[in-house]
Amino acid sequence: MRQPPAASASPSGDGGVDPARALPVTFYARDVVAVARDLLGCLLVSCIDGETAAGIIVETEAYGGPDDPASHAAFRRNGTVAAMWGPPGRAYVYLAYGVYPCLNVVTGPAGTAAAVLLRAADPLLGRAAMAARRGAAPGRRLASGPGRLAVAFGITLTDNGRPLEAPPLWIEPGVPPDRIVTGPRIGVRRGEPRPWRFGIAAHPALSRPFPPAAERG
DNA sequence: GAACCGATTGCCT
DNA sequence: GGCAATCGGTTCG
Incomplete structure (x- = not known):
C-alpha cells in the first residue's frame, strides 16, 4: 500500500497542504462514530512555531457524551472538558496523566459532548x-499513539477549543x-x-495491533 | 484545602 | 513485563 497522494505535487508552497481544503463544520456535526471512521485517511495538518507538519490519520477512537461512562x-462539564460541550469542529485537548497532551475533535451538534480521539x-x-x-x-513511532501524535504536531493545552x-x-x-478494523478502546476501564476504536487495516503506523477478532470483522 | 484519579509513555529490571 | 513521572479537575473532609 503506497502513500495516498493527498499531499503530493501541489503548487502550494507548503508541500501540498492547503487550508482551503479543510473539512467543513458539517463534516464534524454528525454521529461521533461516523466521524471517527471517516477521519481515517484524512490529512491532519499543523503550522505551529513556523513548522508545517502533516500526516495521514490511521487510528481514531470515538467517545460519547454523558451516556458514555468512559468519556470525560x-x-x-467545566474546565478543559468544556470544549467537548461546545460546537463541533473544534479541538478538545486534555493532559493525560499530567504528562502528554491528547488531541480530540468535537463532533455532533453543540451540547452533545462527543469527540473523536486521534x-x-x-x-x-x-x-x-x-x-x-x-x-x-x-523513525516509525513519531505519531503512533495519542500522546506521541499531539507532541509531534506541536499540540498543547493552549490549543483546547481551537x-x-x-x-x-x-x-x-x-x-x-x-x-x-474495529476494536475495543484502549485504556478504558x-x-x-464499546468497539469504538477504528484503524486502517494492517497499517504500520498504528499505535498497537488490533485484536484478531476485529481483524476478521 | 488536600487527596485521588486518569482516553500514556518511556525507562527500568 | 512492571512501574514511575506529573498535573488539571473533581471530590471529599
Whole structure:
C-alpha cells in the first residue's frame, strides 16, 4: 500500500497542504462514530512555531457524551472538558496523566459532548520537526499513539477549543482506506466495552495491533 | 484545602 | 513485563 497522494505535487508552497481544503463544520456535526471512521485517511495538518507538519490519520477512537461512562464528559462539564460541550469542529485537548497532551475533535451538534480521539498518524510532511519535538529519531513511532501524535504536531493545552478549519490547525480530506478494523478502546476501564476504536487495516503506523477478532470483522 | 484519579509513555529490571 | 513521572479537575473532609 503506497502513500495516498493527498499531499503530493501541489503548487502550494507548503508541500501540498492547503487550508482551503479543510473539512467543513458539517463534516464534524454528525454521529461521533461516523466521524471517527471517516477521519481515517484524512490529512491532519499543523503550522505551529513556523513548522508545517502533516500526516495521514490511521487510528481514531470515538467517545460519547454523558451516556458514555468512559468519556470525560460523563462526569465533567467545566474546565478543559468544556470544549467537548461546545460546537463541533473544534479541538478538545486534555493532559493525560499530567504528562502528554491528547488531541480530540468535537463532533455532533453543540451540547452533545462527543469527540473523536486521534490516536495515530502516518507522518507525511515535517518529519524532522516532529522528531525534534518528540526528542526522538525520525523513525516509525513519531505519531503512533495519542500522546506521541499531539507532541509531534506541536499540540498543547493552549490549543483546547481551537477551531479546526483554518491555520494553525486543520484537517483535509484524504483517500478513504480500503479496509477498516474495529476494536475495543484502549485504556478504558469504566462501563461496558464499546468497539469504538477504528484503524486502517494492517497499517504500520498504528499505535498497537488490533485484536484478531476485529481483524476478521 | 488536600487527596485521588486518569482516553500514556518511556525507562527500568 | 512492571512501574514511575506529573498535573488539571473533581471530590471529599
